[in-house]
Amino acid sequence: MEAVMNGIDSQKTYRGKIKTWNEDKGFGFVNVDELPRDVFLHISLLKHMSREPKQGDYVHVTVIEEAGGKLRASSGRIEGVVAKSTKPRGNHHKQHKQHKQHTRHRRSYSGKSDSRFARTVRSIIFLALVFVAIDAYQLYLGGGTTTVSDAPTQLEKQLAISPDTQPAKPRKPRQAQRSIFDEPEFTCDGRQHCSQMRSYEEALFFIRHCPNTKMDGDNDGIPCERQF
Known part of the structure; x- marks a missing residue:
């Protein structure tokens, strides 16, 4: 159901021409032949357009009447000017941001995994070297020290030497x-x-x-x- 006040249809889209436009303050007034007064238009209603409005542009606006009889645009678009594809850009930016975060997280996780794997490999190598060193040291001790079980054998070898080459017992x-x-x-x-x-x-x-x-x-x- 259309809302009509004082001949102003708030559901209808009116076509008018920007009569004045203040670029510094971001607002202007639109002259609509069907309406008794100029319509106030703010730049915030045209943020979706690919360019800013200027004096002389034709616009399509919906209008509401405020207290005191002032007319104000509640929505609008510039005639002949394409709108920005805000949603695709936003989605693309969001997807790109998510992709960067995923890539950064994957690199960070990969770096942590590589670091953990490198520490594990170094620990295994260190333990292997320790075991090798212990085995070598034990082998050295076993080859250079006469054990109790070897003592009789060496004594027998000494006793087997000719009496001419050793002092008499x-x-x-x-x-x-x-x-x-x-x-x-x-x-x-x-x-x-x-x-x-x-x-x-x-x-x-x-x-x-x-x-x-x-x-x-x-x-x-x-x-x-x-x-x-």
Whole structure:
């Protein structure tokens, strides 16, 4: 239903000519032949146009009457001037902004992933080097240190050297040996091995007096070299 006041139809679009226009203040007045008074027109109603209005332009406006009988344009467009494609531009700008944000977020996430991956790789390499160093050090210690299990083997090699190339081994004083033989405190009871002897003197007594003993493999008169 149309709203008509004092002959002014607020739903109707009127065609008029811009009579005056103040560019600095952004408003002017439109002369419409059908209306008794000029219509006030503000620049804000023409922001959607591709250019600003100027004096002499024809415009199409809807009009409302204010208190005191003043007429004011409620909407308008410049005749022969295309409107700005504000929505497409706005959507395009919004899409472009979203694309930039997505790209920046993707780059930031990719940089974080790369940094995390690089730290993981460095940690793995560091741990591998630590294990290699430990293994090498243990191998070095194993090759350069004589263990307890190797000691008898080296002693046997030393004993296998010719008597001409090594100093003679010290023997027990003959007087001490004679005292053992003269006053024996051990008896042959069938024992044959060094592990069964309680002292060097006992082993010496067994290899001198007891048969089938196995405590002097190199027949040098010194029993149980490894044990005593």
